[in-house]
Amino acid sequence: MTITSKLPQVGTTIFTVMSALAQRHGAINLSQGFPNFNPADALQRLVFEHMQRGDNQYSPMPGLPLLRERIAEKMARSYGAIIDPDTEITITAGGTQAIFCVVGAFVGPGDEVILIEPCYDSYRPSVETMGGVAVVHALQAPDYAIDWAAVGQLITPRTRLICINTPNNPTGRTLAAADLDALAALLRGTDVLVMSDEVYEHLIFDGREHATVLTHPELRQRSLAIYSFGKTYHNTGWKTGYCIAPPELTREFRKVHQFNVFSANHPMQAAFADFLTDADQYLGLPAFYQQKRDFFLEQLRGTRFKPLPCEGTYFQLCDYSAISDEPDFDFCKRLTQEHGVAAIPVSSFYSDGRDDKVIRFCFAKTDDVLAAAGELLRKV
Ligand code: GLN
Numbered sequence: 001m002t003i004t005s006k007l008p009q010v011g012t013t014i015f016t017v018m019s020a021l022a023q024r025h026g027a028i029n030l031s032q033g034f035p036n037f038n039p040a041d042a043l044q045r046l047v048f049e050h051m052q053r054g055d056n057q058y059s060p061m062p063g064l065p066l067l068r069e070r071i072a073e074k075m076a077r078s079y080g081a082i083i084d085p086d087t088e089i090t091i092t093a094g095g096t097q098a099i100f101c102v103v104g105a106f107v108g109p110g111d112e113v114i115l116i117e118p119c120y121d122s123y124r125p126s127v128e129t130m131g132g133v134a135v136v137h138a139l140q141a142p143d144y145a146i147d148w149a150a151v152g153q154l155i156t157p158r159t160r161l162i163c164i165n166t167p168n169n170p171t172g173r174t175l176a177a178a179d180l181d182a183l184a185a186l187l188r189g190t191d192v193l194v195m196s197d198e199v200y201e202h203l204i205f206d207g208r209e210h211a212t213v214l215t216h217p218e219l220r221q222r223s224l225a226i227y228s229f230g231k232t233y234h235n236t237g238w239k240t241g242y243c244i245a246p247p248e249l250t251r252e253f254r255k256v257h258q259f260n261v262f263s264a265n266h267p268m269q270a271a272f273a274d275f276l277t278d279a280d281q282y283l284g285l286p287a288f289y290q291q292k293r294d295f296f297l298e299q300l301r302g303t304r305f306k307p308l309p310c311e312g313t314y315f316q317l318c319d320y321s322a323i324s325d326e327p328d329f330d331f332c333k334r335l336t337q338e339h340g341v342a343a344i345p346v347s348s349f350y351s352d353g354r355d356d357k358v359i360r361f362c363f364a365k366t367d368d369v370l371a372a373a374g375e376l377l378r379k380v
Helices: 014-024 041-053 065-079 095-106 123-129 148-153 177-187 247-260 266-275 285-300 328-339 367-377
Strands: 089-092 112-117 133-138 159-165 193-197 223-228 241-244 315-319 358-362
Touching: 014 328, 041 266, 065 089, 065 241, 065 266, 089 095, 089 247, 095 123, 095 159, 095 193, 095 223, 095 241, 095 247, 112 123, 123 133, 148 177, 159 177, 223 247, 241 247, 285 315, 285 367, 328 358
Parallel strands: 112 133, 112 159, 159 193, 193 223
Antiparallel strands: 089 241, 223 241, 315 358
């Protein structure tokens, strides 16, 4: 029997590979992005209470109405965005599932999708599973500056979607309002949609404000914005997120979502609906993670790693060219095996494997772990 792979180039994701390697070698795992601390006790208790109350069967397909209402309130409070909870919000099984549904709903064979690399490693395989073609604008270390005129050159009559991500995984850079204006100008008069991955919306530092497509007068009409409770409430394993888009786009999104997972975790949704009423829980996030970023940067002082600017997310990029000229994957493997700290090679976020000798550390860890990692990194 011959099996025809739809994704012949794809192996196991780098996040799984590096986490497994870290575990095998007992290394400190700063590779895959997840916190090593628990979500708030109160939130955990709410999940259990809802389970005991009987919220254990399927939730409505688009998500619990109360949760969608609370999200709409949060978006109004945070950004002044007016969102209709019934027709514009869909609760998903995490951000990655939402991304897959956006692509599934709007991209068909031969359709082109513009990716700005380095980007999260699910974008391209999602496009290729649907028979779409990824068209890439590749950014370079250390600035990772987007040349919007060059992005504009990539638009053709086959372009269906462009994917943006701010704050950005892995670069840690953010888009400014002017970037969204530049994108809006490029798309004016086209039918190109925008997938705006905003899962790190609250992890933004040094007084910056998150630039969301939801309040952009032009982009709002053509955008599907994606969010993640996992990033906001320290529970990436609960796999709950959501997609916000105008009614006509949400209608198509839900056609795919309902046959992909049907609905997301019911007790988690009920707990998030209760917990969202306490805005302090997420308003404190920029300060919380900025302290971690700065603590990790202090740990890196005296190493030969050169940190690149980090404006948001819980990722710190470092140039290691003063230490080695090995390919970044080999360097990460050796760092894990010989030095006891796991990181992600940034080449994994480029489809051509571009290697600028930059690796990504996740600093969503308790200070003791970051300090222990620092001690090991100072010996590299
Ligand atoms: N988004 C996280 C990261 O970039 C992990 C996602 C995953 O493991 N699939 O590390």
